[in-house]
Amino acid sequence: xxxxDQDPQIFYPDRxxxxxxxxxxxxFLVLIMLAALWAATxxxxxxxxxxxxxxxxxxxxxxxxxxxxxxxxxxxxxxxERNGLRIRWGLRTEDIPLDEIKWLRRAxxxxxxxxxxxxxxxxxxxxxxxxxxxxxxxxxxxxLEKIILVATNIKIYAISPxxxxxxxxxxxx
Numbered sequence: 583x584x585x586x587d588q589d590p591q592i593f594y595p596d597r598x599x600x601x602x603x604x605x606x607x608x609x610f611l612v613l614i615m616l617a618a619l620w621a622a623t624x625x626x627x628x629x630x631x632x633x634x635x636x637x638x639x640x641x642x643x644x645x646x647x648x649x650x651x652x653x654x655x656x657x658x659x660x661x662x663e664r665n666g667l668r669i670r671w672g673l674r675t676e677d678i679p680l681d682e683i684k685w686l687r688r689a690x691x692x693x694x695x696x697x698x699x700x701x702x703x704x705x706x707x708x709x710x711x712x713x714x715x716x717x718x719x720x721x722x723x724x725x726l727e728k729i730i731l732v733a734t735n736i737k738i739y740a741i742s743p744x745x746x747x748x749x750x751x752x753x754x755x
Contacts, residue, residue: 590663591752593743595724597655600705604652611648615641651706655724660743662752667732669741671708671722682734686753688746689729696740698726707742 615638622634654672661668667683669676689696699709699721707723716731716738723729723742730746732739743749 590661590668593660593662593745593749593752595655595658595660595742596728596744597658597705597724600655600724601652603703603705604648604655607648608645608652611641611645615645651708654708655705658722658724660741660749662749667753669722669739674722676722676739678732678734678739682736684733684735686730686732686750688750689731689740690727692731694731696729696731707740710737713738 618634618637618641622631622638626634650672654674658671661670664680666680667678669678694713694715696713696716696719697711698707699711701709702721704726705724707721707726707729710718710720713719716733718737719731719740720737721729721740723740725742728742728744728746729740730743730749732741
């Protein structure tokens with residue numbers, strides 16, 4: 583057995599579009615917040631002032647949310663090891679032992695209809711969604727077109743390595 587067969591194989595999600603989207607969202611939120619802050623200090627009074635301050639608080643709360651999702655995408659990886667699959671997404675790690683994986687298929691070739699989680703967008707398709715035919719699906723993916731379904735006894739994981747065919751081949755090996 584060669585050392586290449588024993589080394590973990592690391593697959594990354596497609597990051598380019600997601601990083602661009604998160605950067606755009608971050609700049610947009612900061613610009614809207616600064617415009618609202620300027621408006622509040624220059625000409626807002628009474629109930630308009632309260633509304634603008636409420637808007638600033640909401641935007642301030644959204645900025646860390648977008649920052650974390652961007653950070654998670656930058657640090658995301660799917661690691662195929664001899665003992666199983668390790669999913670790293672931001673601060674989260676999910677270890678799936680090899681004997682718990684029932685099957686692995688590309689979503690667009692599986693014949694199942696799957697729906698995205700509520701807060702899923704390109705670069706951050708994260709969350710859990712109930713499927714009538716499959717049960718709970720946990721999304722830890724970046725690209726809807728490249729989703730691979732990994733079925734376990736408990737739930738199904740939806741992941742999106744940059745090269746799904748190569749990932750499937752590596753898993754079968």
